[in-house]
Amino acid sequence: WMISRRIEAPPSVEIDEFGILILPFENLSPSETFNDLASALDTEVRKTLARNPIFKVVARTSSIAIQRERISSEDIANRFGVSFVLEGEVTVTDGILQVSTSLIEAITGIVRWSSEYEGPPEAILQFQSDIAAAVIANVTNEISRVDASKRYGDATNALAFQEFLKGREVFRNADGDAGLVVAVNHFDNAISLDPGFSAALAIKARLFVYR
Numbered sequence: 651w652m653i654s655r656r657i658e659a660p661p662s663v664e665i666d667e668f669g670i671l672i673l674p675f676e677n678l679s680p681s682e683t684f685n686d687l688a689s690a691l692d693t694e695v696r697k698t699l700a701r702n703p704i705f706k707v708v709a710r711t712s713s714i715a716i717q718r719e720r721i722s723s724e725d726i727a728n729r730f731g732v733s734f735v736l737e738g739e740v741t742v743t744d745g746i747l748q749v750s751t752s753l754i755e756a757i758t759g760i761v762r763w764s765s766e767y768e769g770p771p772e773a774i775l776q777f778q779s780d781i782a783a784a785v786i787a788n789v790t791n792e793i794s795r796v797d798a799s800k801r802y803g804d805a806t807n808a809l810a811f812q813e814f815l816k817g818r819e820v821f822r823n824a825d826g827d828a829g830l831v832v833a834v835n836h837f838d839n840a841i842s843l844d845p846g847f848s849a850a851l852a853i854k855a856r857l858f859v860y861r
Contacts, residue, residue, distance in 0.1 A: 665757070668789060669732030671708040672696045673717050675749075679742045686815045687771065688740040691749065691778060695736070698782035704790065708732060727756035734762070736785060747771045751781055753788055763788040772808035810844035813837070818853065 672695060677688040693710065700707040708730050716726060723735050738751040752764040765784060767777045817836030824830050840850040 663728070663731040665727060665733055666706045666731050667733050668704050669706040669708075669730065670699060670734040670736060670785070670789070671713055671716065671726055671730055671732050671756075672699070672710075672736045673738075674710070674714055675738035675740050675751075677740050679740065681742075683819070684740065684742045686819050687742065687747075687774065688738075690811075690815060691740060691774060691781075692738060694778040695782045695785070698778070699785065702786060705786075706732065723754050723756045723759045732756055734785075734789060738781075742771060745770065747773060747777075749777050749781075751784075753785055771812060775806075775808050775811060806846070807844040810840040810847050810850065813840035813843065814847065814850045814853075817850070821853070 672692055675688040675692040677685045696707055696710060696713075699705045712730070716729075726732065726735055733756055735754045735756050736751065737754065738749060741748045747767075747769055749767040750764070751766075753762045754760070755762050763784060765781075767773070767780065769777070813836045817833045817840065820829055820836060821833035824833060834854065837850050837854040840847055841854070844850070
């Protein structure tokens with residue numbers, strides 16, 4: 651979608667040259683089942699940039715609110731003091747994951763960088779790393795020092811990551827113990843594939859407390 655509408659904004663704040671707001675990536679797939687995939691993608695890019703001490707990264711809750719308002723990139727800059735806005739779209743068709751991203755100069759609305767990625771859904775971990783590295787390189791004009799070993803919840807196995815997303819989706823929509831059992835099975839699969847996957851371990855522990 652395009653950032654277009656201008657609104658009356660509060661007094662502008664000082665613009666940080668390394669400030670960035672990452673809009674929630676949109677799922678354009680025919681099925682809504684890939685909403686979590688899109689969400690996980692922008693979440694990991696946000697987390698990777700937030701670990702870099704030079705960046706000022708706007709929280710996801712604020713990014714969601716801004717997306718709903720559909721305001722201009724200039725208004726985003728003035729409200730949050732950021733120099734850049736990152737937007738993205740995710741599509742999964744016939745088993746192929748396609749991701750398109752654009753890095754926008756917030757004040758001018760000019761696209762600084764854009765790219766497209768295509769591969770199997772298991773490639774999402776690599777896409778996350780590549781997008782974050784490209785943003786850092788384009789903002790800082792230097793080779794990225796992103797720690798490629800860090801992933802969503804410290805996942806290092808793409809299949810484990812997929813099992814985690816499936817389990818989380820089942821848990822969110824579970825209606826009774828049967829759904830919870832299915833969710834636990836997915837989390838167990840994720841942990842079996844990647845024993846150090848902290849997010850899967852944590853959500854499984856919370857699920858047992860929930861039960």
